[in-house]
Amino acid sequence: MSLTVPADLLEKAQRGPVSDEEFIACIRDSLPFAWSVVAELAERLSTDGAPFADNQKEPPDEQARGQLLRLVGSDAMRGAVERYFNVRLAFQNCHRLALFDPAARSAYHEFVSPRAQLLNQSPELVNC
Known part of the structure; x- marks a missing residue:
């Protein structure tokens, strides 16, 4: 299961839309x-002035890795996080999550290119 949904939120969703x-x-x-990684990257992005901020630290365990994968694997969660932080998310391998300033189109397209994915490969990431 991707999320632990409180009963009252589930009931609300059954009746209609829920807010972001x-x-x-x-x-x-x-x-x-996963939330802590995103929040840290959002803070770095807002203070560093760079076009993007990315996580290069491997998660401490499989449970943490699973959280990150569930977050980026859901269009609904990705969209909500992007709207909340006013960023664009991108993901490579098992843990390289990046948040982009929406205006940084060139940097984003470079990060999500096949070339960047190939260059980001390493033997230790094959089975992550």
């Missing part, structure tokens, strides 16, 4: 490691 704020709270509470 409610969905973000569910993501943050369900995927604390």
Whole structure:
């Protein structure tokens, strides 16, 4: 299961739409490691002035890695996180999550290119 959904939020979703704020709270509470990575990158992006900030640290365990994969693997979660932080997400391999300033189109397209994916490969990442 991707998220731990509180009963009241599930009931609300069964009746109709839920707000991004409610969905973000569910993501943050369900995927604390993934949320901490995203929040740290968002902070770096806003303070460094670079076109993007990326995570190069491997998750501490498989549970943490799973959280990161679930976050980036869901279009709904990705979209909500992108709107919340006003960023564009990109992902390579098992843990290289990057947040881009929406205006940094060139840097984003370079990061998500086949060339960048190939250059980001290493033997230790084959089975991650």
